[in-house]
Amino acid sequence: MDDAKSDITWDGVPEPRDAELASWVFWHMCPGIGPRSLRRLLMEFGTAAAAAHAASRSAKRPDFVSREAWRIASSVPDAVGAGQSEIELASRHGARVVALPSREYPPLLRQIYDPPAVLYVMGRASLADAPWIAVVGSRSATSYGTGAARYLARQLTAAGAGVVSGMARGVDSAAHRGAIEAGGVTVGVIGAGLAYQMTPRLQRLAGEVAKSGCVVSPFHMNYPASRGTFPARNRVISGMAHACLVVEAGVRSGALVTSAFATEQNRDVFAVPGDINRPTSAGTNALIYDGARPVIGARRFVEELAAAGIPVRLPNTAGGGRTHNLGPADEAVFEAVQSDTSFEDIHLSLSMPARDVLASLSRLEVLGLIVRGPGLRYSRKHC
């Protein structure tokens, strides 16, 4: 990093409380004031509250603040009150405000070039706890992508990592779901305010994610979604994670934006390889060609994360903990089921009548060894 980028550090900024936190929220809501401007305001005026007070008295504009931004800031008569009512609005929605110096703020995110000064967080989990891994991918995913995302999210959970993703359709949803299924924590970052209208699908997923993990937004509560908000969201996803995994992405997928941020933020990028003639894997394959590390199996993936110094624990011997006594037919079917295996493939590989295969699949499902996905496809349940 060059000097211009490293000149700003957040070390030593005390955690804002009460009126000071409200002032932080006020400056965060103020258009034209980014995190770096806020940091310089803090240096200039000492506290955010003092800066807001100065603006309301129409004090001399610091030269790093644009004229427009200063005008807007000075037009608000009660900055602290505005921030306070935003905090109240958040708590009415079951959300809390986490400022950058707070202990709960993701430590890795604090180190990126322009971390959001304030995060709006809804849900039980603490953002500082888990070693986060970003799992992202295309909205228009095939069942290969959703299956891989779900599977790898489960594995990451088993390894003690948390899954962070973007709550979108396709790969993102599958990643969140895999983490939830495995009983882990997951963070969903959305590209709009938490109180901004959500589609029924998003609302439902947000409810599920918030139950065990949390939903995070770098925008104030009613901030509308737009083209520009999604890159900002992606920056938070890659910024708070130790590593970024792209599961399935076409050449123009937004997931590639996330991985580009991850590279810029000096995070390891992993990608799941796919068929060379499948358009939805063209982006991930290109990432691998350009130097991203291919994920060829969950265990190797976790091992590589551990080798990179990320605090994950390796799962003990794969499958060794199985205690069920399976009959020979069930055993054969279980062997045939891998990840996202179609019924036809299972059936073809065994010389058994269809009905016996179906019965075995049910038994394995009831025993919790496999799960069934859409399209008559089955996967092993690894956790």
Added chain:
Amino acid sequence: MSGLNVIAVGTLREVAEYLSSGAVPRMPRSHAALPRPSDSIVSCDFDQVIGQDAAIRAIQVAVAGGHNLIMVGPPGGGKTLLASCVPSILPAMDEHEALEVTCIQSITGTVSPDGLAQKRPFRRPHHTVSPVGMLGGGNPPMPGEVTLAHRGVLYLDEFCEFVPQVIESLRGPMEDGFIVVSRSHGRIGFPSRFMLIASANPCPCGYLGDPERVCVCQGAALMRYRRKLAGPVIDRIDIQIEVPRVRRMDLERPVAIFTSDSIREEVERARARQGARFSQRGFTNSAMGPRSIESVARLTPAARGLLLDAVDRMALSARAYHKLIKVSRTIADLDGIDDVEEVHVLEALQYRALDSEPQAVLSYG
């Protein structure tokens, strides 16, 4: 037609002669001796279907127990072909059923010149059908599709494209086995004991969950569509299966070939067992009420334990639980076994694609 003594007379004089002397003028020509219309009319045979062994098995179970069936899958999976093969495995009608079907045909003027109907009806109304077309009505009231499908199959292709009111209106006839058409000049009851077969794409574009093709459906449209795959009518469909797209590889390497005749033989045997059990003609497992289920199904302790496990693990509703027992009973009947065993319950568990799947689908969608 047995049980009827037909005396053919040409003139009133012959009537008088018969009544006074009992002299039968001449014997009527019997239609019963006509050969059964050749099976070439039965359009499709299951030996034409390749690579859908699981679906064929599910259809066999459905027909054996008179269960309603829905097939969900992408275009090109062969749902329509599978459905059009169903008539070839329907059990033969007894005389009473044939008479009912012929009566209905006579109302609509479609009685075949060969006498009583031989084949069970297979009705395939288009999805633009109106409520009146489906249930019956008009002036004078005429039977609708539910009645024309009496004792046979009502096939609804593109189930989600039907007008919601039409689908909802099926609920009454499905439960009661008859439909009353009320009009200003009176009320007419029509029978409507049919087996419902429905087919639907998993999403508007058809490629949801496909391993190779991308589903292009937007969230809201997908939700709207999937909502149609839930509701009172779907709830009453015992067997819900997915029919995935067939890959070329599978077309070249069929695992097994089933012929309709061999499937039908097993179906007939299973139907005979049900008829003996309920000592009522034409009564199938699907018509069991919740009360009779427990006494009739006769689960072994192991099967019951497994069923309860499954209920816990998969969070099944009471209705889903009863459906499972009914379908398990039918599978045991196909095997010719008196008690429902574990393996029958296990197979039945596979036939509930829509009970278990929507959550996963909606969140991926």
